[in-house]
Amino acid sequence: MASYDQPIIIKKVKKGGHAGHHGGAWKIAYADFVTAMMAFFLLLWLISMTTPEQKKGLADYFAPASLSETNSGAGGVLAGSAFDAEGAKTTNASSDLKPGVAEARTKGLASLDDGSGNLGVASGNDVTKNALEKPIQSDYRGAFEGAAASIRQAWQENPNITDVQDNLRIEETADGLDIQIMDAVGRPMFPEGSKYPFEYTRQAIASIAPILAKLPNQVRISGHTASGSTYDDPRYGAWELSSDRANMVRTILGEFGLGDDHVESVVGRAATQPLLPSDPYLSANQRISILLLNAAPPVPPDLKP
Numbered sequence: 116m117a118s119y120d121q122p123i124i125i126k127k128v129k130k131g132g133h134a135g136h137h138g139g140a141w142k143i144a145y146a147d148f149v150t151a152m153m154a155f156f157l158l159l160w161l162i163s164m165t166t167p168e169q170k171k172g173l174a175d176y177f178a179p180a181s182l183s184e185t186n187s188g189a190g191g192v193l194a195g196s197a198f199d200a201e202g203a204k205t206t207n208a209s210s211d212l213k214p215g216v217a218e219a220r221t222k223g224l225a226s227l228d229d230g231s232g233n234l235g236v237a238s239g240n241d242v243t244k245n246a247l248e249k250p251i252q253s254d255y256r257g258a259f260e261g262a263a264a265s266i267r268q269a270w271q272e273n274p275n276i277t278d279v280q281d282n283l284r285i286e287e288t289a290d291g292l293d294i295q296i297m298d299a300v301g302r303p304m305f306p307e308g309s310k311y312p313f314e315y316t317r318q319a320i321a322s323i324a325p326i327l328a329k330l331p332n333q334v335r336i337s338g339h340t341a342s343g344s345t346y347d348d349p350r351y352g353a354w355e356l357s358s359d360r361a362n363m364v365r366t367i368l369g370e371f372g373l374g375d376d377h378v379e380s381v382v383g384r385a386a387t388q389p390l391l392p393s394d395p396y397l398s399a400n401q402r403i404s405i406l407l408l409n410a411a412p413p414v415p416p417d418l419k420p
Contacts, residue, residue, distance in 0.1 A: 262326050297402030299399065324370075338360040
C-alpha cells in the first residue's frame with residue numbers, strides 16, 4: 116500500500132451569541148429612562164414655579180364639574196348657591212336662619228342669602244320704616260364665591276380665551292369681588308393706544324355680564340394704564356385712554372345683559388393706581404378692573420320713608 120498523509124479537518128463552532136440576542140435594545144430602554152427622568156424633574160420645576168392661584172386654577176380646570184367635594188350636595192361650581200331672577204339663593208330652611216332673618220322672610224321680602232344665615236338685600240311694599248333705617252347687613256361671601264366659580268368656569272369653557280387665562284384674575288377685597296383683566300408680556304388685552312379690545316378680550320368680558328346681572332350688587336368699572344406710555348396726540352393721553360376703555364367695557368357688559376342700574380361708576384385712573392407699585396412700568400399695570408361692590412344696593416325711591 117502506498118503511504119500518504121491524510122488531511123485532518125477541524126470544524127470550530129462558535130457558541131455564545133449573547134451579543135446577537137441583545138443587540139442595541141438596551142440603548143433604547145436607557146433613552147426612555149433618561150427621558151422619563153427629565154420629564155419628572157421638569158414637572159417638579161414647574162410645580163415649584165407656579166403660584167398658589169395658578170395651582171388652584173389647574174385643579175379647577177381638571178376637576179369634573181359634575182362631582183361634589185362634599186357629602187351634603189352643596190359642592191360644585193356654585194358652592195350650594197343657585198342663580199335665578201332674584202339673585203343667589205341656597206336651600207337653607209328658615210328655621211336655620213339667624214334671629215330676624217326668618218321673620219323678614221315671612222313678610223315676603225326678596226332676599227339674598229349667602230348660606231351663612233345673613234340676609235343681604237330686603238325689598239317689598241311691606242317693608243317698615245324701622246327695617247329701612249336698620250337694614251340687615253351681609254358680606255355677600257357666599258354669593259361672591261359662587262360668582263367667582265361661575266366666571267372661572269365660563270372662561271375655562273371658552274376655547275377662544277384659553278391662551279389669556281393668566282391675564283384674568285379674580286380676588287375678594289375689602290370692597291368686594293375684584294375682577295381684573297390685565298395685559299401680559301406678549302398678550303395685551305387691547306391694541307396699543309386703542310379703546311377697542313381684542314376679540315378674545317371682548318368674549319372674556321361678555322361671559323362675565325350674565326353672572327353679574329343675576330346679583331343685586333352694583334359694579335364699579337375702572338381703567339388703568341402703565342407708567343411710561345407715550346401718545347402721539349397731545350390731547351389724548353393716559354386719562355382719556357383709561358376712561359374710554361372703562362366705558363367700552365361698560366358698553367360690552369350692557370350688550371350682554373348688565374343693566375345701567377347695576378353700574379355704580381365708570382372711571383379712568385391713568386397710572387395713578389398701579390397693580391404693582393414696585394414696578395409701575397410693567398404691562399400688568401395696564402388693566403381693567405370690574406369691582407362687584409360689597410355694599411348693598413340703594414333702596415328704590417318708592418320704598419324710602
